Structures are given as C-alpha cells and as structure tokens.
Amino acid sequence: MTTELNCLGQRCPLPVIALAKALPGLAVGDTIRVLADDPAAAADIPAWCRMRGQEYLGSPVPSAYDVRRVQ
Amino acid sequence: MQVAYFDSATSTPLHPAARDALLASIEDGWADPNRLYAQARRARQLLDAARGAIADVLGARAEELTFTPSGSWAVQTAVLGALAARRRAGQTLVHSAIEHSALLHAAQRHVHSGGSAVEVGVDRAGHIDRTAWQEAVSGPGVAVAALISASHEVGTVQPVEWAAGFGVPLLVDAAMTVGRLAVPDGWSYLSASARKWGGPAGVGVMVIRKGARWQSPWPSAETAPNLPAILAAAAALQAVQAEAEAESARQSALIDRIRRTVAATVPDVEIVGDPVDRLPHLVTFSCLYVDGEALLHALDRRGFAVSSGSSCTSSTLQPSHVLAAMGALTHGNIRLSLHRDTTDADVDRFLAELPGIVADIRAEVGVA
Numbered sequence: 001m002t003t004e005l006n007c008l009g010q011r012c013p014l015p016v017i018a019l020a021k022a023l024p025g026l027a028v029g030d031t032i033r034v035l036a037d038d039p040a041a042a043a044d045i046p047a048w049c050r051m052r053g054q055e056y057l058g059s060p061v062p063s064a065y066d067v068r069r070v071q
Numbered sequence: 072m073q074v075a076y077f078d079s080a081t082s083t084p085l086h087p088a089a090r091d092a093l094l095a096s097i098e099d100g101w102a103d104p105n106r107l108y109a110q111a112r113r114a115r116q117l118l119d120a121a122r123g124a125i126a127d128v129l130g131a132r133a134e135e136l137t138f139t140p141s142g143s144w145a146v147q148t149a150v151l152g153a154l155a156a157r158r159r160a161g162q163t164l165v166h167s168a169i170e171h172s173a174l175l176h177a178a179q180r181h182v183h184s185g186g187s188a189v190e191v192g193v194d195r196a197g198h199i200d201r202t203a204w205q206e207a208v209s210g211p212g213v214a215v216a217a218l219i220s221a222s223h224e225v226g227t228v229q230p231v232e233w234a235a236g237f238g239v240p241l242l243v244d245a246a247m248t249v250g251r252l253a254v255p256d257g258w259s260y261l262s263a264s265a266r267k268w269g270g271p272a273g274v275g276v277m278v279i280r281k282g283a284r285w286q287s288p289w290p291s292a293e294t295a296p297n298l299p300a301i302l303a304a305a306a307a308l309q310a311v312q313a314e315a316e317a318e319s320a321r322q323s324a325l326i327d328r329i330r331r332t333v334a335a336t337v338p339d340v341e342i343v344g345d346p347v348d349r350l351p352h353l354v355t356f357s358c359l360y361v362d363g364e365a366l367l368h369a370l371d372r373r374g375f376a377v378s379s380g381s382s383c384t385s386s387t388l389q390p391s392h393v394l395a396a397m398g399a400l401t402h403g404n405i406r407l408s409l410h411r412d413t414t415d416a417d418v419d420r421f422l423a424e425l426p427g428i429v430a431d432i433r434a435e436v437g438v439a
Contacts (some may be wrong), residue, residue: 013402
C-alpha cells in the first residue's frame, strides 16, 4: 500500500519531520511518497532513511521521494 | 555574557602579530610601491619582504606570488587564467564536487563561455573518488584540474599530491590549510586567504608556479596593493607557522572531544567528515529534525558563534553542496572552527549547553 504525504511549500526540516511522524502509521513493507519541493529534501530524505534504517526507493519524478518502511 | 567564537573557518580573529604590524604600517606603508620616490621605495621594500615571507611558508618563490583582494578573487583568477592560457591543451576543467563556491562559480562561467567542466564526487567521509578523478583527468582535452586542500565545510583532507600526479596542472585552494598543515607538493597553482590564518580580511594570495601557463583573465591586473593589510598578513602567517604544530595538536584534541561528546550526548546526530584525516580545528554535525537557523540563533543567544551549511541559513535556500555531495543530512547543521584563542572552557560550556538547546528545538516541533 502506498500513501502520499504532501509537504509542498514546506521548508526543511518540516518534510522530514512529517515523514517521521507518518511512519508509525505504516505497516512494515508499506511505502510512502513524500511530495516536497524544498531543494534540501533531495539530500535529507535519503539521509533520514539511512539514519533511521528505512529504505529509500528513489525519486520517480521531481519533488517526489519514495520510502519503504522496513522496520 | 561570555562569547565563544567558533567560526575561524570564515574569519579568524586577528593575530596579535598582525595587529602590531598593521598599526606600524599605517604610519610607514601607505605609499604606492609602483612609484619612484623615497616613500614608494620604502613601500616597495616592505611589500617585497612580505611577499618573500609568505612565499617561504608556501614553499614558493617570491616572484611566483601575487596578492589579490581576497581568497575568492585568487582562486577565480588562478583558474580562469590557467584555462585561458591552456586553451590549446583543451577546454575542460576537472574539479571536485566539494570545492569552495568561488571555484564552482568560475567553473560555471567557463561552461557559459563554451568550455566544459567535469565534477568528481566524494564518498560519505568527503574524500574524492580516486577512480573517478583518475578517469576524469585522463580524459581528452583536460586543461586544468582543481582540488581544495581540505573541505572548508567538513574538514576532510584531500590527497593533493596524488591528484597532481596525472600530468594535468593542478590548482589547489589551500585556504583552509595554510598556517595549519604542511603545504602539499605537486601543484601548479595555489590560492589562499589571509583572514583564514589570522591576517586581516582583504588579502588573498595567488601562486603561479614558474613554468605553469597562465594569463590574466582581467583586462588590467595592476592594482595598488593594500600594503598595511599585506604586511599584517605576512606577520600573522609567520607567527601562526611558528605555533602551528603545538596549536594544531591542542585544537585537534578539542575537536576529538567535541566529536565524541556530541555523538554521546545528542540523540540522532550525524557527525560529518573523516574523524582522523581532517583539519585540526574544524568539525561539522547535523541534528535530525532541527532547523539550522533556529539552532544557530539559539546558540548565538547563549554566546556561541558558529556557522551552518543548512539551506535555511543560506541566501539561495540551497543546502550546502558539500553536505549534499557526501549524502549527509543537510538540515540542523552547524560547523565549529577553532583558533588560538579558543579555550577548554569555551568548549566545555558549549558541550554542556548543546544537548538542552537541541532538545528544546525538537520539543517545539513535537519530535523527541
């Protein structure tokens, strides 16, 4: 199941904070798409996944970042 | 309130030797050294002595060294002049992804003028990708390569002598290491900045090795030098060079302590850069869920001056290109850079207050 988190117009670290808050609502294996147009999101969403042990799936289109909950 | 200044990588407090030289030369060094009367000859003598003293520290000849109005001016003039003079060798500039923005802006100018640039990435610790570098400088039409001696944002020291070993003339931006670490060998062009070593702002240094091709990219290169500032810069460099070994060891131990303590006392923090192969005086870390600007202001209110690579603290709203190239967290980022006046007590107070400051900011946004 994929959910979408709209963080367009938000400045970092807000999209990453929203992602962290949304994560407990996902089942392990689910993915979430974060929409964020702050330039820092391109660095910070993958970095968050690495620090928190979640899987970063990439950016399929500009300003969208897919993350899978793996734990 | 007691203020601890931790931003020497932007501008180092004036060394006492520089202050003395500056005050003395305001009396004695105001004439234009290019004129032919007694005051000008005196100014010429002083300028030549300063040039010789700085060249000595850099392992260069006095005639290879030019003073510029800043370090940024030096690095841009060196690279654009080298590219112009080496047009027939090729049109390509190779540079690391973690150069100072002054170099990156010059590279953009070169590309807009019809040249090309190849950017070489770095690993998670900020070391250049050696395979990619070797491939890039071995490509056809490479005129010049540029590598910073150590990252100004994260401190990782770069393999300058190795990078110079592929037959392509190398420009090294040595602003962060001059007066702190040994000057590497093998480069053809070097730039540095006096305010990074305890001299005044407004003095840059450009060295063009004898035999290296270079032509001024500006219509006229002749400007009257800021002689008092140059004399102060030379006095500062001689003084810091004499203290360098002891000061580097002292500051490096403080940086080790900051790295260890922050990692242990602040949750969800990423200490960036190589823990060992690094500048002696600089450390960078990023705190998850923390707004860099809020952190910087909170620290300022408590009497700590630091800088940040987070996008919210930059005029362009772009995060630090260095942190992004390393795949490091860019928000909640601060950089501390120490200097000869930094005390153990300054560092102790910072380490005692930081965990609470970070916790307060996180509590405000509802993450713990």
